[in-house]
Amino acid sequence: MAEPIAFYFDFSSPYGYLAAQRIDELGTRHGRAVAWKPFLLGAVFKTTGQQPLLGIPLKGDYGRRDMERSARLLGVPFTIPSVFPFMSVAACRAFYWLSDRNAEKAKVLAKTLYAAAFAGGRDISSARAVVEIAESVGIDGTELAEALRDPAVKDRLRSEVDSITAAGVFGSPFIVVDGEPFWGHDRLEQVEKWLETGGW
Amino acid sequence: MAEPIAFYFDFSSPYGYLAAQRIDELGTRHGRAVAWKPFLLGAVFKTTGQQPLLGIPLKGDYGRRDMERSARLLGVPFTIPSVFPFMSVAACRAFYWLSDRNAEKAKVLAKTLYAAAFAGGRDISSARAVVEIAESVGIDGTELAEALRDPAVKDRLRSEVDSITAAGVFGSPFIVVDGEPFWGHDRLEQVEKWLETGGW
Numbered sequence: 001m002a003e004p005i006a007f008y009f010d011f012s013s014p015y016g017y018l019a020a021q022r023i024d025e026l027g028t029r030h031g032r033a034v035a036w037k038p039f040l041l042g043a044v045f046k047t048t049g050q051q052p053l054l055g056i057p058l059k060g061d062y063g064r065r066d067m068e069r070s071a072r073l074l075g076v077p078f079t080i081p082s083v084f085p086f087m088s089v090a091a092c093r094a095f096y097w098l099s100d101r102n103a104e105k106a107k108v109l110a111k112t113l114y115a116a117a118f119a120g121g122r123d124i125s126s127a128r129a130v131v132e133i134a135e136s137v138g139i140d141g142t143e144l145a146e147a148l149r150d151p152a153v154k155d156r157l158r159s160e161v162d163s164i165t166a167a168g169v170f171g172s173p174f175i176v177v178d179g180e181p182f183w184g185h186d187r188l189e190q191v192e193k194w195l196e197t198g199g200w
Numbered sequence: 201m202a203e204p205i206a207f208y209f210d211f212s213s214p215y216g217y218l219a220a221q222r223i224d225e226l227g228t229r230h231g232r233a234v235a236w237k238p239f240l241l242g243a244v245f246k247t248t249g250q251q252p253l254l255g256i257p258l259k260g261d262y263g264r265r266d267m268e269r270s271a272r273l274l275g276v277p278f279t280i281p282s283v284f285p286f287m288s289v290a291a292c293r294a295f296y297w298l299s300d301r302n303a304e305k306a307k308v309l310a311k312t313l314y315a316a317a318f319a320g321g322r323d324i325s326s327a328r329a330v331v332e333i334a335e336s337v338g339i340d341g342t343e344l345a346e347a348l349r350d351p352a353v354k355d356r357l358r359s360e361v362d363s364i365t366a367a368g369v370f371g372s373p374f375i376v377v378d379g380e381p382f383w384g385h386d387r388l389e390q391v392e393k394w395l396e397t398g399g400w
Contacts, residue, residue, distance in 0.1 A: 047257050057368040059248050072400050170258040186386045200272050
C-alpha cells in the first residue's frame, strides 16, 4: 500500500484553501490517501523571518490579485475574510480532536471551516465560531467546546506543530509525496506529475 | 498590432534563467514580441524587505531543490554559480547599450550570459567576464569595455531600473501582458492561458 500524501496547511492560508479544493481528488486519481495536517504558520515565520504576504509593500497587492485570479481560474469562490490574517489555533485544535475520533469527519470540518473563511468571509478565529461551524456539520457543540478548553487537546496540537516544523515544513500549503517536498498551491501540477512518474 | 509581452528579470535570478528558456517561444505561439527588460532586484528588495531566497533558513534549502527539480522537468541544464547571489550591474549595462544598437543581438547576449552563469556556473559579475562572453557572440569587446565605463551608459541603466521599480515590478521573473502582472517562472502557464483567452 502506497504512503498517503501529506498535506500541511494553515487554516488562515488562502493558497491552502485553494489546494484544499483539489488535493483529495488528486490523491484519488493516483490511488493515494491524503493525510490532512493543519499547523500554525506563525511558529515557522519566526525561523524563516517571513511575514504575512498581504502586508508586504508591492508583493501584498500583487498577492491579493494573484489569489483572486488563481481562484477564478479554478472556478472556486474566494474572498479575503473580514479579519485577516487570523489566529487558527481553535480550528486546529478542533481538527485534531475530531481526527482522533473520526478522520473523515475531521476532513469535512476542515473543508467547512475553510469555506466559511474564504468563500463566506467569516471570522473563524474564535472557539465560538469554530463550535458553531462544527455544529453545522453534525458535531456535538457542547462536547467540542469542552474539548477546546482541555489541556490534553492543547498539548495534542502543540506536539503536532512541533513535529511538523521540526520536519522542515515552512509554508502553506506544503505537500510531501514519498519524501519529496512541494511548497505552494502552484506546485500541484508538479505533485501530480511526481505521482504519475515516480519522480524525475 | 498587439503589445509586446514585457519580460522583467535579474541576471542573477535562477527562475529568471528558467523563464528565459521559454518566454520567446511562448510569445511566438501567440504572435507576440517579447521585450526583455533586465533590472536590479536588490533595489526592490529594500522596498519589500525581501532577502535572497537561498540564504533563508529552511526556504533556502527547499528553494535550491525546487530550482533543480524545475530545471530537470524542463530538460534545461542548471547549476548555482560559484559566486551567488552576484552583482549583475555590468551584465545589465551591456544589455541596454547593445539593445539600443541591435535589440535581437542584445537578446542573444542575455541568453548567453544566463547560460554562462546557470548552465556553466561561471561568475559573470565583473565587467571583464561580461566583455569576454560578449566577444564570444561577435560583439566588439573593446567598444563594450569602453561603454561599460561611460557615464551615459550607467545613467541609461539607472533610469531603466527607476522606471521598472516605479511600475511596481518586485520580483524576477516578472511578466506583464496587456497590463496584467504575473510574478514567477511558475506563472508561465497562466501567462499562456491569459494570451489564449484574453483573461478570465
